Amino acid sequence: MAEKIKIEVRLFANLRERFPKESRGVKEFEVLEGFSIDDLVDLIGEIDRSTVIILKNGRREKDFEKKLKAGDRIALFPPVGGG
Template identity: 60%
Template sequence: MGGKITIEVRLFATLRELFPSECRGVKEVELPAAASIHTLLDRIGVEDKTTLILMVNGRRVKDFDLNLAEGDRVALFPPVGGG
């Protein structure tokens, strides 16, 4: 089985600091085949997973055990506050 997948990750607001500045918040990330969102978050260094807003291929996702597939696009947003 094995193998690898490549996904596009877009980080917004303060999360952009996890990638080098020249990436401008967008980077392709290589993961083991059928890696979960948890695996991705660990790989890119996201520490607080409880308050993230997460989208995969334009759809809101709350299940971090979801397996990713080749070519998926993942967007991560920090929690949104307001007043």
């Protein structure tokens, strides 16, 4: 039987709207061991995987199949534009 682990998720810019306003874009999740970044994106809902920037524990992560571990910190950023 898979154990539950806790992870922290931080959403930035317009993605913050997916969490309650008082959370300020930060939420702790309790998920089953073996949960992947892809599973997390599904849980948060309607995020374009082709453009979102994901950091796992402060480092860019492009492998959405990467399994999460207890205490991981995940940050999601929308695409960035500029001039």
